[in-house]
Amino acid sequence: MEMMSALLRRPAAASILSLVGVLAFYVIFGGVDLGKLLNAASWVNYAARIGIVAIPVGLLMVSGEIDISIGAMIPAGAMSAAIITGYYEFPMIFGILGAIGIGVMVGLINGILAVRTTVPTLIITLATLVAMQGVVLAGSKLLTGSASVPLTAPGWAKTIFGQLMFGGSHQVIIVWWVIFAVVFWFVLHQTRYGNWIFAMGGDKESARNAGIPVNRMTIVLFVLTATSASFVGMCHAILFNSAQVSGGMNDIFNIIVSVVVGGVLLTGGFGSVPGVFVGTLTFAIVIKGIDFTTIDRNWSNLIIGVMLLTAVAMNESFRKLALTAVLGKKENAGDSVVAVAKNN
Amino acid sequence: MKLSNILVAAATAAVVGTTSMAADIFVVGGKPDDPFWSRVKKGAEDAGRVAEAQGGSVTWLGPQNYDNLGPDAAELIRQAIDQGADAIVGPNWVPEAMDPAFQAVVDAGIPLVIYNAGGIEAADRLGAMNYVGAVDYKSGYAGGEYLAKAGHTNGACVNTLPGAANIEAFCNGFNDGMSDNSGTGSVLQLPATAFGDSTAVAQAVRAHLLQNPDINAMFAIGDQDTNATISGIQQAGKTGSVHVCGMNFNDSILANIQSGTQACAIDQQGYQQGFFAVSILNNHVMYGTTIPTREILTGPGVVDASNVDLVIAGVEAGAR
CATH class of the missing domain: 3.40.50.2300 (Response regulator)
Structure with missing residues (x-):
């Protein structure tokens, strides 16, 4: 019982239960063949695509900030690689560096604006989102005269960034996702940097007074989110031999929803990498799993909405459980969140 | 409906779904809430009634949105393979992104019909049975x-x-x-x-x-x-x-x-595209029949003031 309640208090608990709930719903009401679903690649590929971005976004949200410019950075990364290597025929390595470089650049802009101004990061990154949409469309039309650019990547780049593994349908990006998850799990939960991030999300002023380099950490986190998004775009361009200006716009919502289903508090200070990992899996199964059901596709958006609401509601009650259990009383002050989160 | 009934229904569906002689046809297309694609979907499902009467099925796979059209559609094609399709219908919207996925369909020995986009050139290049659609x-x-x-x-x-x-x-x-x-x-x-x-x-x-x-x-x-x-x-x-x-x-x-x-x-008569693509594949999987006419054109037809009344009559009759 003690073990059970300890498990339920972890930030990942709700997302794991959501995952089980979603699978049960699809099996019971949708007639899903579980073996077929688990063997299929579509939802894992999709989870990896949004998951690589969701993990750094999760960290950023734990620190109390948000980045929606990722929506423009995915096509920006794809188009950088495709224009540099596909259109101008420079070696692939320059295309890769260009895609990573544009991520670092926009991340720096976001981060520096976030620490130098008092404008909320939602607004700052909304501005860079829209601005980058313009840069990508106008830049592509200016340089190539087209809004869609083909790209033929060399074998080694395909092997590392954009192949289908074992001759099946699973993309190599899944491996990258797992690597990202392990590295970020280590950083967030095993190093002092992780503690700093939780502390920043709890109370920025206190964190600064405690000697945490809040500004530097914020900028680094913004660089990580923007760069991971441009990295995903680049991988997709290499895998699908083409890039188009507006790919990935809808991913903003999907990524943030995955992070929230994964148990990260929108206001910061609470969350975990395993939670975001499972949250992304859950969201991917909700979105892609509907195709494996006998449910009429016309209902799919309604089901997705209801499932997400249920998952987030579960998160809410588990978080209350976690906070009250640790404190031993009903009230919980804002900065106690830090103490709880550190226990993970 | 009691839970036990649902379980029985699910089990029945599973058994029917695995019958070897029936054709489980997967149709990759646009969003179901797109007026044009809902017409294609209706055509595919109407043709699918024959498949269903024979114990088969027609499953519609559409993207969530059109932001990332080529890669998303390529993913859906591969998903259809993973779901054990006996035959696949798909549009060749973005050849660079989608050709490898269509190739995987043909390599897996699954009968393929390209429809709506790509033309007979795409069908020839990819080894598909036919092209159904407008040019x-x-x-x-x-x-x-x-x-x-x-x-x-x-x-x-x-x-x-x-x-x-x-x-x-x-x-x-x-x-x-x-x-x-x-x-x-x-x-x-x-x-x-x-x-x-x-x-x-x-x-x-x-x-x-x-x-x-x-x-x-x-x-x-x-x-x-x-x-x-x-x-x-x-x-x-x-x-x-x-x-x-x-x-x-x-x-x-x-x-x-x-x-x-x-x-x-x-x-371009979307209803016809869904209907004929599914019919061709169902008959092929069930009976081994083919349509030797290459490139089944469903358009273009011009609707203007001179023939609009006839077309409206056609809409009311459910034919257009």
């Missing part, structure tokens, strides 16, 4: 030709899906149809997020018309975009002086053709 270039050409012959010789094609090969072909065809009939054509390029967003399309059309007052003909690539284009023309105060043709039609477009606010609609 996009000819559809656009028919629109350009119609408007130019009516004396509206300065045309603009509203492209809301940049990068999609079939949409580029519409606009190229439209421009050629214009210039072959002593007119001139151009393209109004919008970001892909504008597709299906009537306000964004209408605003862009209005601004474009105010900047280019000489334009007197426009071509839109879908029925929602056509309505939005007409709204943009109204907002620019150019009703009656700028004439519109558009791909596909629905009830409101037919009413607009009757009342004269729209000059013509180019019909």
Whole structure:
């Protein structure tokens, strides 16, 4: 019982239960063949695509900030690689560096604006989102005269960034996702940097007074989110031999929803990498799993909405459980969140 | 319905689904809430009644949105393979992104029909059984030709899906149809997020018309975009002086053709595309039959004031 309640208090608990709930719903009401679903690649590929971005976004949200410019950075990364290597025929390595470089650049802009101004990061990154949409469309039309650019990547780049593994349908990006998850799990939960991030999300002023380099950490986190998004775009361009200006716009919502289903508090200070990992899996199964059901596709958006609401509601009650259990009383002050989160 | 009944139904569905002689056909297409694609879906499902009567099934796979069209559709094709499809129908929207996925279908020995986009060239290149659909270039050409012959010789094609090969072909065809009939054509390029967003399309059309007052003909690539284009023309105060043709039609477009606010609609008869693609594959999987006629054309057909009443009768009869 003690073990059970300890498990339920972890930030990942709700997302794991959501995952089980979603699978049960699809099996019971949708007639899903579980073996077929688990063997299929579509939802894992999709989870990896949004998951690589969701993990750094999760960290950023734990620190109390948000980045929606990722929506423009995915096509920006794809188009950088495709224009540099596909259109101008420079070696692939320059295309890769260009895609990573544009991520670092926009991340720096976001981060520096976030620490130098008092404008909320939602607004700052909304501005860079829209601005980058313009840069990508106008830049592509200016340089190539087209809004869609083909790209033929060399074998080694395909092997590392954009192949289908074992001759099946699973993309190599899944491996990258797992690597990202392990590295970020280590950083967030095993190093002092992780503690700093939780502390920043709890109370920025206190964190600064405690000697945490809040500004530097914020900028680094913004660089990580923007760069991971441009990295995903680049991988997709290499895998699908083409890039188009507006790919990935809808991913903003999907990524943030995955992070929230994964148990990260929108206001910061609470969350975990395993939670975001499972949250992304859950969201991917909700979105892609509907195709494996006998449910009429016309209902799919309604089901997705209801499932997400249920998952987030579960998160809410588990978080209350976690906070009250640790404190031993009903009230919980804002900065106690830090103490709880550190226990993970 | 009791839980036990649901479980029995699910179990029955599972058993029926694994019967070896029946055809489980997967159709990759557009969003089900897209008016044009809902018609294709209906055609596929109507043909699927025969498959269902034989114990088979028809499953529609559509993307969540059109932001990432090529890769998303390629993913859906691979998903159909993973789901154990006996036959697959798919449009070749973005060849660079989708060809490898179609190749995987053919390599797996699954019968394939390309429909809606790509043409017989795509079917030949990929080793598909056939192509069912309109030829996009000819559809656009028919629109350009119609408007130019009516004396509206300065045309603009509203492209809301940049990068999609079939949409580029519409606009190229439209421009050629214009210039072959002593007119001139151009393209109004919008970001892909504008597709299906009537306000964004209408605003862009209005601004474009105010900047280019000489334009007197426009071509839109879908029925929602056509309505939005007409709204943009109204907002620019150019009703009656700028004439519109558009791909596909629905009830409101037919009413607009009757009342004269729209000059013509180019019909590619989406219902037929879904219906014939599924029929060809079902009969092939069940009985080994083929259709030796290569390239089953379902368009272009021009709907204008001269035949609109017949078309409306066809809509009421459920045939169009």
